[in-house]
Amino acid sequence: MPAGTLFIPGGSTYTSMDVDDHAEELASTLGVDKAEVKSDLENLVEYSVPVDEAKQSIRRKYGSDADDGAMPSTKDVDAVEVSDGNVTVTVRVITVGCRTIQYQGDEQVIREGILADETGTISYTAWQDFGFEPGDSVTIGNAGVREWDGQPELNIGQSSTVAVETDSVSVAEHDLPCSIGGHTSLLELRPGNRGRVVDVEVVEIEERVINGRDGQTTIHSGVIADESGRLPFTDWEARSTLSSGETFRFDDVYIREFRGAPQVNLSTFTTVEPLSKSIAINKDAQRVAIGEAVDSGGVFDVEVTGTVLEVREGSGLIERCPECNRALQGGQCREHGTVEGEDDMRVKAIVDDGTGAVTAILDRELTESVYGGSMDEAMTVARDAMDKSVIAEEIRSRIVGREYRIRGNLSVDEYGANLEATEFDRTDDDPATRAQSVLEEVTSWVLLRIVVKLHIDSSQLNLRMRHYHTQQVTMNGRQSMWWHQLVGELIDCLLLGH
Numbered sequence: 001m002p003a004g005t006l007f008i009p010g011g012s013t014y015t016s017m018d019v020d021d022h023a024e025e026l027a028s029t030l031g032v033d034k035a036e037v038k039s040d041l042e043n044l045v046e047y048s049v050p051v052d053e054a055k056q057s058i059r060r061k062y063g064s065d066a067d068d069g070a071m072p073s074t075k076d077v078d079a080v081e082v083s084d085g086n087v088t089v090t091v092r093v094i095t096v097g098c099r100t101i102q103y104q105g106d107e108q109v110i111r112e113g114i115l116a117d118e119t120g121t122i123s124y125t126a127w128q129d130f131g132f133e134p135g136d137s138v139t140i141g142n143a144g145v146r147e148w149d150g151q152p153e154l155n156i157g158q159s160s161t162v163a164v165e166t167d168s169v170s171v172a173e174h175d176l177p178c179s180i181g182g183h184t185s186l187l188e189l190r191p192g193n194r195g196r197v198v199d200v201e202v203v204e205i206e207e208r209v210i211n212g213r214d215g216q217t218t219i220h221s222g223v224i225a226d227e228s229g230r231l232p233f234t235d236w237e238a239r240s241t242l243s244s245g246e247t248f249r250f251d252d253v254y255i256r257e258f259r260g261a262p263q264v265n266l267s268t269f270t271t272v273e274p275l276s277k278s279i280a281i282n283k284d285a286q287r288v289a290i291g292e293a294v295d296s297g298g299v300f301d302v303e304v305t306g307t308v309l310e311v312r313e314g315s316g317l318i319e320r321c322p323e324c325n326r327a328l329q330g331g332q333c334r335e336h337g338t339v340e341g342e343d344d345m346r347v348k349a350i351v352d353d354g355t356g357a358v359t360a361i362l363d364r365e366l367t368e369s370v371y372g373g374s375m376d377e378a379m380t381v382a383r384d385a386m387d388k389s390v391i392a393e394e395i396r397s398r399i400v401g402r403e404y405r406i407r408g409n410l411s412v413d414e415y416g417a418n419l420e421a422t423e424f425d426r427t428d429d430d431p432a433t434r435a436q437s438v439l440e441e442v443t444s445w446v447l448l449r450i451v452v453k454l455h456i457d458s459s460q461l462n463l464r465m466r467h468y469h470t471q472q473v474t475m476n477g478r479q480s481m482w483w484h485q486l487v488g489e490l491i492d493c494l495l496l497g498h
C-alpha cells in the first residue's frame with residue numbers, strides 16, 4: 001500500500017461512522033490525543049454542527065491544512081461537473097489500463113480507464129496503484145475533477161481514498177462502451193480508449209525498425225480482425241509469439257488515431273494469450289457513402305462505389321525517391337533534392353458518389369491492371385512515343401466516366417481525402433449506357449443557355465465550371481461527371497472559335 005493511501009475494506013461513507021470512529025480517525029491523521037479530539041467533536045455535534053464541518057473545524061484548530069481531508073460532496077457520476085473541485089463517488093470499475101509516464105524525471109506507472117454507476121460513465125486517471133481491478137465496486141473519496149477533452153475526468157491521487165464496497169454497484173450495462181472488464185469489438189474501439197480487451201486473429205504482421213527516442217527500436221505492426229471488422233495494430237514490444245493466422249486475447253491495449261482511423265497498440269503492460277477458439281473474422285469491408293467516410297476523418301478498410309471524374313496529375317509512369325519513396329516532381333524529391341529516381345506506376349483518380357469525393361490511389365499492381373499491361377510494356381510504349389504522359393492518357397480514357405467499387409483505407413489530411421485502394425473493380429452495371437440516357441434527357445435549350453453564358457462571361461469560365469460541377473454533384477455523381485466533360489468540350493470549342 002503506497003504512503004498516503006487510506007484503504008478501508010468494507011467501509012462506506014463517513015457519515016455512518018459514530019463519533020468515536022471519527023475521533024479515532026482525526027486523532028491518527030492529526031497526531032493528537034484521541035480523548036481531546038473526541039471531547040471537541042462531541043461539543044460541536046451537540047450544538048448541531050454537521051459532523052463534516054465539525055471535523056474541519058477541529059483540523060483547523062490543530063493546524064492541519066483546511067482542505068486536506070475535507071469531505072467533498074458525494075455525487076452520481078452523471079452529476080459530476082468540471083467545476084466540481086473534488087467529489088466522492090461510489091462506482092463500478094469498468095476498465096483499468098496501465099501506462100508509463102515521465103514524471104519529474106522518473107518513470108511512473110499510472111492507471112486509466114472508465115468508472116460507472118447507474119447514471120453514467122466517467123474516465124479516470126489514478127496516479128498510484130490503489131489495487132482495484134475491473135469489476136470491483138468502490139467508493140472513491142476526494143477525487144479531483146479536471147477537464148479532459150471537454151468532459152469531466154476523475155483524478156485519483158495522494159489525497160484520495162479508495163474503499164471497497166461489499167455490495168456490487170449496479171451499472172447500465174447496455175450504455176457502457178465495452179463490457180465490464182473492457183472486452184470490446186474492433187468496430188466499437190475509438191481513439192483514446194485504454195485498458196481494453198480484444199479477441200482477434202492476426203491477419204498480417206511485419207517487423208519494422210523505427211527511430212525512436214532511445215535510438216532504433218524493432219516493432220511489429222500489421223492487421224488484426226474479429227467478427228466485427230479489421231484494424232491496424234502495433235506491438236511496441238515486438239513479441240515473438242504473434243504470428244499470422246493465429247488467434248489471441250490482447251488484454252490491456254490502448255487505442256490511438258492513425259491516419260484518422262483507430263489503431264490498436266500493445267504496450268509492455270499488455271498480456272497476450274493464445275486462444276484455442278477460432279474467430280469467424282469479417283472479411284468484408286464496411287460499405288459507406290464517401291461523404292460520410294470523409295466526415296468521420298478516416299476509416300480503415302472501407303468500400304465505396306463511385307464514378308471516376310478525373311485522373312489527376314502524377315498518374316501513370318512516375319519516378320520515386322530511393323531514399324523516402326516520395327514521387328519525384330521534375331526529377332526532384334521534396335526532401336532529398338536531385339536523386340536517381342526509381343520507376344513506378346500509380347493512378348490518382350477522383351471518385352465521386354454523389355455524397356462526396358475522394359482521390360483513390362492505385363498502387364503499381366492495380367495500375368497495371370487498369371492500364372491493361374505491365375510496367376515494362378508501358379515503359380516501351382512511352383519510349384516509342386518519347387512521352388511518358390501517353391500512359392496516363394491511356395488510363396484516363398479507360399476509367400474516366402466509369403463506375404468502380406473501391407476497397408481500401410480512407411484518410412483525410414489538409415489536402416483532402418485519399419483512399420489507398422486495395423481493390424478497384426468495375427461495377428456490373430454499365431454507366432456508359434446511363435450517361436447516354438442522361439444525354440438524351442438534356443434538351444437543346446439547356447445546351448444553348450450554357451453556350452450563351454460562357455460566351456458572354458468568358459473571364460469567369462473557371463468559376464462557372466465549378467458552379468455547374470457542385471450543383472450537379474449534389475444531384476448525381478454520374479451526371480456531374482458528364483456535365484463536367486460537356487462543359488469542358490464547350491469551352492474548348494469557344495476558345496478555338498476566338
Ligand SMILES: [Zn+2]
Nearest residue numbers: 321324333336
Ligand atoms: Zn526523398
